[in-house]
Amino acid sequence: QVQLVESGGGLVQAGDSLRLSCTVFGGTFDKFVMAWFRQAPGKEREFVAAIDRTGDVTYYGDSVKGRFTISRDNAKSMTLLQMNNIKFADTDVYYCAARTSRTVVLTAPLYEYWGQGTRVTVSS
Numbered sequence: 001q002v003q004l005v006e007s008g009g010g011l012v013q014a015g016d017s018l019r020l021s022c023t024v025f026g027g028t029f030d031k032f033v034m035a036w037f038r039q040a041p042g043k044e045r046e047f048v049a050a051i052d053r054t055g056d057v058t059y060y061g062d063s064v065k066g067r068f069t070i071s072r073d074n075a076k077s078m079t080l081l082q083m084n085n086i087k088f089a090d091t092d093v094y095y096c097a098a099r100t101s102r103t104v105v106l107t108a109p110l111y112e113y114w115g116q117g118t119r120v121t122v123s124s
Contacts, residue, residue, distance in 0.1 A: 015085060022036075038120075039093055051104070098111060
């Protein structure tokens with residue numbers, strides 16, 4: 001059974017930095033494409049960032065490009081989301097997702113495994 005556990009959320013001020021972590025238990029981590037999504041109440045889940053199996057290729061949503069960085073440590077079965085210059089609009093619940101495919105996709109329904117989410121609240 002594959003489980004994703006996120007951590008690192010919290011209350012920050014605009015302009016601050018924050019790092020989210022996602023540890024994967026079960027499965028073979030280097031066979032997963034990993035991604036981060038976020039969702040506000042009443043809204044659809046929004047793509048934030050994704051990374052291929054090797055960590056060589058990354059994708060970002062337009063709203064976070066240049067501020068957020070996704071990375072992975074296959075030895076630790078972990079993916080990270082470094083969030084810099086955080087904005088009020090980044091307030092959301094952030095979800096880690098995994099997909100057992102070579103193909104990186106930006107669409108939430110195509111990811112098979114999900115974490116429980118970690119909340120990021122930004123004060124202005």
